[in-house]
Amino acid sequence: AQTVTQSQPEMSVQEAETVTLSCTYDTSESDYYLFWYKQPPSRQMILVIRQEAYKQQNATENRFSVNFQKAAKSFSLKISDSQLGDAAMYFCAYGGATNKLIFGTGTLLAVQP
Amino acid sequence: GAVVSQHPSWVICKSGTSVKIECRSLDFQATTMFWYRQFPKQSLMLMATSNEGSKATYEQGVEKDKFLINHASLTLSTLTVTSAHPEDSSFYICSARDWTDQETQYFGPGTRLLVL
Numbered sequence: 420a421q422t423v424t425q426s427q428p429e430m431s432v433q434e435a436e437t438v439t440l441s442c443t444y445d446t447s448e449s450d451y452y453l454f455w456y457k458q459p460p461s462r463q464m465i466l467v468i469r470q471e472a473y474k475q476q477n478a479t480e481n482r483f484s485v486n487f488q489k490a491a492k493s494f495s496l497k498i499s500d501s502q503l504g505d506a507a508m509y510f511c512a513y514g515g516a517t518n519k520l521i522f523g524t525g526t527l528l529a530v531q532p
Numbered sequence: 533g534a535v536v537s538q539h540p541s542w543v544i545c546k547s548g549t550s551v552k553i554e555c556r557s558l559d560f561q562a563t564t565m566f567w568y569r570q571f572p573k574q575s576l577m578l579m580a581t582s583n584e585g586s587k588a589t590y591e592q593g594v595e596k597d598k599f600l601i602n603h604a605s606l607t608l609s610t611l612t613v614t615s616a617h618p619e620d621s622s623f624y625i626c627s628a629r630d631w632t633d634q635e636t637q638y639f640g641p642g643t644r645l646l647v648l
Binding site for chain 1: 564566570574575576578581623625627629634635636637638639641642
């Protein structure tokens with residue numbers, strides 16, 4: 420069975436600085452997708468970025484980028500120029516052949532002004 | 533694009549009553565919708581997968597007679613918590629998958645249920 424691990428329960432970053440959130444996963448599948456979702460205090464889950472496993476190029480979305488290391492089964496999220504609005508719980512998720520999402524336990528990110 | 537709504541956003545009910553939560557995909561057709569439950573400061577727990585026109589598939593440990601799911605159209609799925617009890621109090625979130633993009637789930641804003 421697939422698993423997703425987020426080893427950082429909490430992280431803190433200064434406004435305008437860069438922070439990296441870690442995520443590792445375990446799977447025997449070759450085709451899958453990886454996602455980062457953001458859940459602010461409103462609790463609305465927002466898709467931040469997604470990565471197709473067959474693509475070697477790391478996905479980027481404005482200030483958000485990933486470091487996808489398929490052999491190491493690592494999928495970290497880098498947030499550049501952090502803003503106060505980035506403060507939220509971040510969930511890493513795996514989507515494979517079952518068509519279900521498997522979520523990590525989340526990382527609570529605080530942004531200090 | 534890819535907007536999912538949920539109604540109601542907040543509901544308080546008495547123990548023993550039933551509560552229906554609606555999940556709608558507003559600008560796309562969703563052949564598959566998912567229902568999750570989330571406890572405070574925890575991750576999302578998948579309850580069931582709902583496919584349009586067929587019976588929902590429930591995760592192990594989820595009582596299908598207690599949590600009734602109906603997916604009657606390509607834009608609407610409903611979750612009915614029957615004979616609700618205080619232990620059913622939680623945050624319920626739905627998600628939907630656009631039939632043109634089978635990999636990404638888009639989430640509704642969630643429904644807070646409090647059973648007194």
